[in-house]
Amino acid sequence: MIRKIRLSDSFTCGKMLRFALPSVVMNVFTSLYSVVDGFFVANYVGTTELAAVNLIMPVLNILGTVGYMFGVGGSALVAKTLGAKKPDRANGLFSMIVLASSCVGFLLLAAGFLLMPRITAMLGAEGRLFTDSVLYGRIFILALPAWILVYEFQLFFVAAEKPELGLAVTVCAGLCNVLLDALFIIGFRWGLAGAAAAHNMNVHIHSIGDGATKAWIDAIAEAQSETGNFDMRNALAHLQEVAPEDVKRMGEYNVMAVCGIMWAMRLPAGFAQEVAYVGEEKSYNAYPVKSIIDAGGVVANHSDYPVSPVFSAVQAFCLGVLKKLPSDPDDYIRNIDQAISRHEALKTLTSNVAYMWHEEDRMGTISIGKLANFAVLDKDFMRDDMSEIEKASCLATIVDGEEVYKA
Numbered sequence: 001m002i003r004k005i006r007l008s009d010s011f012t013c014g015k016m017l018r019f020a021l022p023s024v025v026m027n028v029f030t031s032l033y034s035v036v037d038g039f040f041v042a043n044y045v046g047t048t049e050l051a052a053v054n055l056i057m058p059v060l061n062i063l064g065t066v067g068y069m070f071g072v073g074g075s076a077l078v079a080k081t082l083g084a085k086k087p088d089r090a091n092g093l094f095s096m097i098v099l100a101s102s103c104v105g106f107l108l109l110a111a112g113f114l115l116m117p118r119i120t121a122m123l124g125a126e127g128r129l130f131t132d133s134v135l136y137g138r139i140f141i142l143a144l145p146a147w148i149l150v151y152e153f154q155l156f157f158v159a160a161e162k163p164e165l166g167l168a169v170t171v172c173a174g175l176c177n178v179l180l181d182a183l184f185i186i187g188f189r190w191g192l193a194g195a196a197a198a199h200n201m202n203v204h205i206h207s208i209g210d211g212a213t214k215a216w217i218d219a220i221a222e223a224q225s226e227t228g229n230f231d232m233r234n235a236l237a238h239l240q241e242v243a244p245e246d247v248k249r250m251g252e253y254n255v256m257a258v259c260g261i262m263w264a265m266r267l268p269a270g271f272a273q274e275v276a277y278v279g280e281e282k283s284y285n286a287y288p289v290k291s292i293i294d295a296g297g298v299v300a301n302h303s304d305y306p307v308s309p310v311f312s313a314v315q316a317f318c319l320g321v322l323k324k325l326p327s328d329p330d331d332y333i334r335n336i337d338q339a340i341s342r343h344e345a346l347k348t349l350t351s352n353v354a355y356m357w358h359e360e361d362r363m364g365t366i367s368i369g370k371l372a373n374f375a376v377l378d379k380d381f382m383r384d385d386m387s388e389i390e391k392a393s394c395l396a397t398i399v400d401g402e403e404v405y406k407a
Contacts, residue, residue, distance in 0.1 A: 022167035026154055036174070040181040052132035055123055056116075060140055060147075063108050067151030070101040074152070075159035082159075094156070101152055105145030106205070112141045113219055139223050142203050202358075203234040204258070210241040210282075217249050224253055233356055237302060240286045241278065247288055251296030256356045259289055260304045261320045261348065262311070266334035283334075289320065289348075290338045300356050301348040313349050314392045317381060320345035326387040342382055372401035 042050040074097035081090040112119075120133045150173070157166030203220070207213045213236060220234050235256035240263075242250075250257055264287040274283040289299055301320075303311035318325050323339050324332040340348075354364025363371045379392040397405035 020163075022163040026163070026167045026170045036178050036181055048128050049132050049136075051129055052125075052136050055125060055129070056120065056133045056137040056140075059112075059119055059123075060137065060144070063112055063141070063144055064147040064151055066104060066108065067101060067148035068155070070097055070104075070148070071152040071155030073097075074101075075155040078156070079159040098149070098152070101148055102145055105148040108148075109141055109144045110215075112144065113138055114215075116141070138219070142219070142223065202232055205234070205236050206238055207236045208238045208240045209278075210243045210246070213239060213242050214246050217246050217253065217255060220255060221249065221253050231358075233298075233358065235300075235356060238304075239288075239292075241282055242288050242292070244291070247291045247297070248295045250292055255297065257289070257292045257297050257299045258302045258356070259287055259292075259299055259348075260302050261287065261289060261316050261345075262301075263287070263304070264289070264319060264334055264338075265324055265328070265332050267332065271334070285335055285338075287334070288338055290340050293340060293344060298352050298355060299344075299348050300352045313375075314377070314390065316349060317342075317345045318386055318390050320348060322386060326390045346381060372398050374398050 038050055038053055041053055074093070077097075078090050078094050081093060116134050116137045117130075120130055120137065123133075125133045150170075154166050154170070157163055157169075205216050207216055216236055220232075224232075231254065233254060233256050235258050236250070237258040237260075239257055239259055249255070271283060274286070292299055301313075301316050305311060315325060320340050321342055323334060323336055324330070351360065351364035354360045354362070361370075363373050366372075366374055375394055375398070376396040377392045378395055379389045381389055381392075393407065394405065395407045396403055
């Protein structure tokens with residue numbers, strides 16, 4: 001049996017080659033992504049579209065290599081800290097680096113999306129080549145945060161002494177890219193947009209102000225106008241401010257509204273601060289949950305952990321229905337017109353979440369054939385008085401049919 005190589009070992013030339021080989025192969029596979037797109041685009045779409053891929057791909061790769069920057073420095077710091085036998089600090093460094101790179105990824109995504117036409121023009125594209133390059137770049141760049149993490153984790157896998165795991169993940173991702181290219185370009189005939197979409201999964205975006213929300217819905221709408229609404233269920237989280245016209249568009253483009261209903265109370269200190277920043281009217285009409293539902297949108301509740309370290313599904317339910325907790329004074333209510341029914345409030349915590357993740361056939365409701373994942377509480381959320389529901393406690397928790405908690 002071949003002994004696992006550790007970073008603390010003394011390395012010979014052969015041992016170094018054996019340890020580095022998965023990383024070398026991993027980088028080869030990563031570089032083949034654009035080659036795969038080029039093959040399908042050249043053979044099933046057209047030569048101008050192939051030129052667009054080759055023109056804009058280097059820009060996307062340059063943005064993605066920000067992940068290498070974080071990965072090289074971050075993996076060295078983590079490996080050094082692990083070598084000093086400080087695993088807790090190493091875990092903290094790892095989490096901080098991943099969070100920082102994710103934030104940078106979203107910033108670059110926003111900047112790249114907005115500046116894509118200007119970048120393409122600077123590269124000399126004109127006419128149809130310009131249009132195709134912007135289309136491919138804007139769809140592909142929606143996956144930039146994940147792309148950055150791919151590069152970053154390639155190096156963290158090495159620091160964790162598991163380069164072969166990084167290779168396996170990269171190979172699987174490459175095979176998925178081949179299959180999705182074939183499906184989107186040949187099967188669905190989505191052309192160049194299909195090649196870009198093959199790299200992407202659902203987009204989950206944090207958006208608080210109405211300007212940011214409008215910009216993201218514009219981006220999602222433009223992508224879907226090229227590919228067709230293929231049930232991506234992209235999600236916007238928080239949604240403190242949403243313009244009325246964008247409330248309607250969320251339903252039109254099937255954009256999930258992931259709202260922190262627990263934040264929607266009119267807390268004296270917080271509300272005064274909101275008014276100071278955006279004015280009383282916007283502050284009062286924040287978190288338009290009912291309007292989104294009435295316009296055909298799907299609302300899912302979120303905890304905002306770890307910013308809100310304590311999340312209570314019971315409190316979230318009460319706040320959705322009453323816009324305050326039953327035990328709170330009435331002046332905590334923010335826009336009672338946005339209160340939702342008990343049934344809708346329960347769906348934001350159960351079936352709507354499953355729908356957002358394309359898991360509605362497996363979970364989210366209790367029915368034959370679905371996973372037995374649910375909690376049993378001592379109150380009837382559809383019939384009991386809300387003041388009693390606020391006091392509800394959990395009697396049991398079932399996960400995959402197994403009781404994991406019992407009071």
